[in-house]
Amino acid sequence: MRRNWWHAYALAGLVSVIVATAAFVSYRNAAFERRELGRATHAATSVSKGLRPMDNVVAAYLVSPAVPSEHYEFLRERSVTEADGSHRRLGGKNAGPFDKRIYDAANQYDKSGPFVQLVTDTDYVIAAQPASGGVAVAITTPPKGPEAFPWLVVLGLLVMGSLVCAAGTLVGGSARPLGLALGASGLAVPTFLWSGLVIALFLVACSMLIAWADWRGSLERAGRELRKGGIAYAFLTPTAMAMLVLVGIPFVVGLGLGFYNNNHGEWTFVGLDNFIQILSGDGRSLSDPLNFWFTLGVTVAWTAVNVVLHVSIGVALALVLRQRWLKGRHGFRMLLILPWAIPNYITALIWKGMFQFEYGAINSVLSTVGLDKVNWFSEWSTSFASNVATNTWLGFPFMMVVALGALENIPSDMYEAAEVDGASPWQRFHHITIPHLMPAMLPALALGAIWTFNMFNVIYLVSDGRPGGGTDILVTEAYRWAFERGERYGLAAAYATIIFLILILWTIIGSRLAKKDAE
Amino acid sequence: MPRVLTLLFVFLLGCRADADPDSVLLWHAYSGAEQDALRESVARIEREQGIKVRLVSVPYEAFADKLTAAIPNGNGPDLFVFAHDRIGHWTANHLIEPLEYYVDDSIANRYAFEAISAMSYEGSLYGLPLAVKSVALFYRTDILKEPPSETNQLFAMNELYTHAWDGYPLVYENTNLYPHALWLHGFGGSLFDKDGQRTSLATPEAVAALTFARKLDRDKVVPGGVDARMVATLFNEGKAAMAISGPWFQNDINDDVPWAVATLPMVSDTGLAAKPFLGVEGILMSSRAKNKDRAFAVLDALTSDDDAVFRAIAAKQIVPNQAAYETSEISKNPALMAFRKQLDSTVPMSASPLMRSVWTPYQNALLKVIDQGDDVADALRSAESEMKSYAEGQQ
Numbered sequence A: 001m002r003r004n005w006w007h008a009y010a011l012a013g014l015v016s017v018i019v020a021t022a023a024f025v026s027y028r029n030a031a032f033e034r035r036e037l038g039r040a041t042h043a044a045t046s047v048s049k050g051l052r053p054m055d056n057v058v059a060a061y062l063v064s065p066a067v068p069s070e071h072y073e074f075l076r077e078r079s080v081t082e083a084d085g086s087h088r089r090l091g092g093k094n095a096g097p098f099d100k101r102i103y104d105a106a107n108q109y110d111k112s113g114p115f116v117q118l119v120t121d122t123d124y125v126i127a128a129q130p131a132s133g134g135v136a137v138a139i140t141t142p143p144k145g146p147e148a149f150p151w152l153v154v155l156g157l158l159v160m161g162s163l164v165c166a167a168g169t170l171v172g173g174s175a176r177p178l179g180l181a182l183g184a185s186g187l188a189v190p191t192f193l194w195s196g197l198v199i200a201l202f203l204v205a206c207s208m209l210i211a212w213a214d215w216r217g218s219l220e221r222a223g224r225e226l227r228k229g230g231i232a233y234a235f236l237t238p239t240a241m242a243m244l245v246l247v248g249i250p251f252v253v254g255l256g257l258g259f260y261n262n263n264h265g266e267w268t269f270v271g272l273d274n275f276i277q278i279l280s281g282d283g284r285s286l287s288d289p290l291n292f293w294f295t296l297g298v299t300v301a302w303t304a305v306n307v308v309l310h311v312s313i314g315v316a317l318a319l320v321l322r323q324r325w326l327k328g329r330h331g332f333r334m335l336l337i338l339p340w341a342i343p344n345y346i347t348a349l350i351w352k353g354m355f356q357f358e359y360g361a362i363n364s365v366l367s368t369v370g371l372d373k374v375n376w377f378s379e380w381s382t383s384f385a386s387n388v389a390t391n392t393w394l395g396f397p398f399m400m401v402v403a404l405g406a407l408e409n410i411p412s413d414m415y416e417a418a419e420v421d422g423a424s425p426w427q428r429f430h431h432i433t434i435p436h437l438m439p440a441m442l443p444a445l446a447l448g449a450i451w452t453f454n455m456f457n458v459i460y461l462v463s464d465g466r467p468g469g470g471t472d473i474l475v476t477e478a479y480r481w482a483f484e485r486g487e488r489y490g491l492a493a494a495y496a497t498i499i500f501l502i503l504i505l506w507t508i509i510g511s512r513l514a515k516k517d518a519e
Numbered sequence B: 001m002p003r004v005l006t007l008l009f010v011f012l013l014g015c016r017a018d019a020d021p022d023s024v025l026l027w028h029a030y031s032g033a034e035q036d037a038l039r040e041s042v043a044r045i046e047r048e049q050g051i052k053v054r055l056v057s058v059p060y061e062a063f064a065d066k067l068t069a070a071i072p073n074g075n076g077p078d079l080f081v082f083a084h085d086r087i088g089h090w091t092a093n094h095l096i097e098p099l100e101y102y103v104d105d106s107i108a109n110r111y112a113f114e115a116i117s118a119m120s121y122e123g124s125l126y127g128l129p130l131a132v133k134s135v136a137l138f139y140r141t142d143i144l145k146e147p148p149s150e151t152n153q154l155f156a157m158n159e160l161y162t163h164a165w166d167g168y169p170l171v172y173e174n175t176n177l178y179p180h181a182l183w184l185h186g187f188g189g190s191l192f193d194k195d196g197q198r199t200s201l202a203t204p205e206a207v208a209a210l211t212f213a214r215k216l217d218r219d220k221v222v223p224g225g226v227d228a229r230m231v232a233t234l235f236n237e238g239k240a241a242m243a244i245s246g247p248w249f250q251n252d253i254n255d256d257v258p259w260a261v262a263t264l265p266m267v268s269d270t271g272l273a274a275k276p277f278l279g280v281e282g283i284l285m286s287s288r289a290k291n292k293d294r295a296f297a298v299l300d301a302l303t304s305d306d307d308a309v310f311r312a313i314a315a316k317q318i319v320p321n322q323a324a325y326e327t328s329e330i331s332k333n334p335a336l337m338a339f340r341k342q343l344d345s346t347v348p349m350s351a352s353p354l355m356r357s358v359w360t361p362y363q364n365a366l367l368k369v370i371d372q373g374d375d376v377a378d379a380l381r382s383a384e385s386e387m388k389s390y391a392e393g394q395q
Helices: A005-048 A099-112 A151-171 A175-195 A197-216 A218-228 A230-257 A273-279 A292-322 A329-341 A344-354 A361-368 A380-408 A412-420 A425-453 A456-463 A474-483 A489-518 B002-015 B032-049 B060-073 B084-092 B113-118 B152-160 B177-186 B204-218 B228-236 B247-252 B292-302 B305-314 B322-326 B334-343 B353-357 B359-371 B376-391
Strands: A057-063 A079-081 A087-089 A115-118 A125-131 A134-140 A260-263 A266-269 B024-028 B053-057 B079-083 B127-133 B136-140 B168-171 B240-245 B259-262 B277-285
Touching: A005 A057, A005 A115, A005 A125, A005 A134, A005 A151, A005 A175, A005 A197, A005 A218, A057 A099, A099 A115, A099 A125, A099 A134, A151 A175, A175 A197, A197 A218, A218 A230, A230 A489, A260 A489, A273 A489, A292 A329, A292 A380, A292 A425, A292 A474, A329 A380, A344 A361, A344 A380, A344 A456, A380 A425, A380 A456, A412 A425, A425 A489, A456 A474, A474 A489, B024 B032, B024 B060, B024 B292, B032 B053, B032 B247, B032 B292, B032 B305, B060 B079, B079 B084, B079 B292, B084 B127, B084 B277, B084 B353, B113 B127, B113 B277, B127 B247, B127 B292, B136 B334, B152 B168, B168 B228, B177 B204, B177 B240, B177 B277, B177 B359, B204 B359, B204 B376, B228 B240, B228 B247, B240 B247, B259 B334, B277 B292, B305 B322, B353 B359, B359 B376
Parallel strands: B024 B053, B024 B079, B168 B240
Antiparallel strands: A057 A079, A057 A134, A079 A087, A115 A125, A125 A134, A260 A266, B079 B277, B127 B277, B136 B240, B136 B259
């Protein structure tokens, strides 16, 4: 049994009204702006001709040229001619409420000629026109609000549309979708007048799509589905909205920024230039730390070395902590988790202090035992090693905790059975422990790799890229382009996009491998 | 359902950050004594003028980024305290308001000419100065009777300590351009061409200055790899007889340390005075300030002569107000007068947007030469090309 025709029509009508309203509002604002800009310009021109300005003008003056101060080249005064022909200095103790705006407008005129514009945060419009003996400035407000929403037109078209739609349903067959599409498209006519052909065609296309969906019965199915899971969708909505605002929008904006170049706040579209500049290495040799491929190599090496160390140290410690003969193993476990519990930037700063050349703890120990002090951050290898040491300290507890959890779940009778069958400790480790650890360690490994790949704090705080940016990884490089090298936000966004793509690739490969392993 | 909606509404109301639209919002990066003094000044202005002022402390490292992000969206401060050297950059981004509508000669005359001029850029005035900052020479009077008058004396001072582990004659952040610039100027160099439009980093003077800085490090006159915190620690522990730092350093010195301030020594090789950068810290107005007349009233009162005298004593700031140095409280303070004297041989930091691209490459050159032992001229040349590549797409 088909549902009532007016359900589908209500949906199609709603979409049409939304599109038409958007079209109307944009048309209305543009028309309003044109009208008001014209009025302000007209008022300024009247003043320049010595005429009395018309109504709704809040201030209109003939402003004198700027008179520079005798002692300071960056100070200057201006005055205006009052209605009675007297002159008054702008500003000072007896300043009028619009003095500042008039003064600024005259300055802007001196810089870039006649102009008219809406004033941000207010409903004033300000215009400046040339005049003999200075510049004419007028500030106006709109006499009446913008055009009202044409309720009658919209309502009338909706009612007419519903008749067409109902008629189509009565005839039946393929006349039903035709009537629905035609009826809901009525609003395309005023939309065409307001915003042109493209938006009107979009509205028609929406109506046709809904009519087609109704004809195929998809609308009905979707309605049933929604009613069935109604409460679940209602609960999901707030989270979905939050995700959209906090993650979705910044993500899309970030992707978009990569195609622009920022020049002192002015954005210009540069297409793929940023990506080309990054991926081509920008004409630098492969051994130059500013070359993308060098940084990528460092990042990959950094991730690999760290993850290997984290996993091997974490698993080794977990194996030791599992032994029942170990006294106070709960205490040790607590202690070993501590590095993870301390905020990582504090740990990073402590390690940075320990690597300090003159008075750092490590060099102090070295010189006490009679060795030379090492200038840790002056060579790539030692600087990289300092970062790795810090991050290993930060990273192994997580792997240890995961491994401990997995080890707890291995049934002890398997070991007993293996022992009875004469398996050596190595065979037991290889055939029982490792296969049981794998399912827990693989996701942890994938996650650990992503964390390490983007471990901004350690790199930035410990080596800070020294020597000469050589130990920078991709995220710190992106940061430097944005905030330390002339605010090249576009380039930094392109870097971020590339990092994202690499991590997506890694995730896909990782999950494939895990799947294969599970088979 | 109505209850949920009410809760949501209350929550949204609570989210409105700026509860009082009539107050003037002032951002600053001050801490310690300077912050206390600012608080007190603001309390006095609120009492006297009946204007509410909200002080927000923003960490220095994040200050500029937060401003650039917040002001265009209308969420920024009405006024903020910052050094003059970013004015060129901010005018290009239309972040700050020109003040010549408010300021006439009688206000401008309050300050030393260099100080108010530093707050101007391309024919407009963008702020009023609060404090001038340059480094000078701090020395411990228990270790050193007389500060050196020229740089050659520094190398003879190693005998102050029996071996290098005990301490160094001098400490300063030798891989930071800000203090290093005093040698650059002392060797007759400059970061910019004569017309101030383009940078030139790899000049013979710059090479001489950097070679000299390396010699200080190699001859163990200064320790390597120190940051600002360590400068204070070494000086306080007596492991450095002298420190090069600014007025803010006075607050970092422990009470039991006998110290004095002197002007920086002459560079023996050139006979020129070592001239540090002059930074002028001022109050600037956002181009999106809510009520500009009211914001300026606060700005004016905070930079007045009375307030300057108060700040000079309470926060040990070197104030630019000329009248302040005629009061007996300040003219009797030797440290303030020494900094005042150092002011006469300083080089104002450039306010050009180019200046911003100089710091990181120059820092890298300093690190390369002093830490890694690279060739001086090579390091400066690569800093020059590094800077050019940063500025690409910015021109």
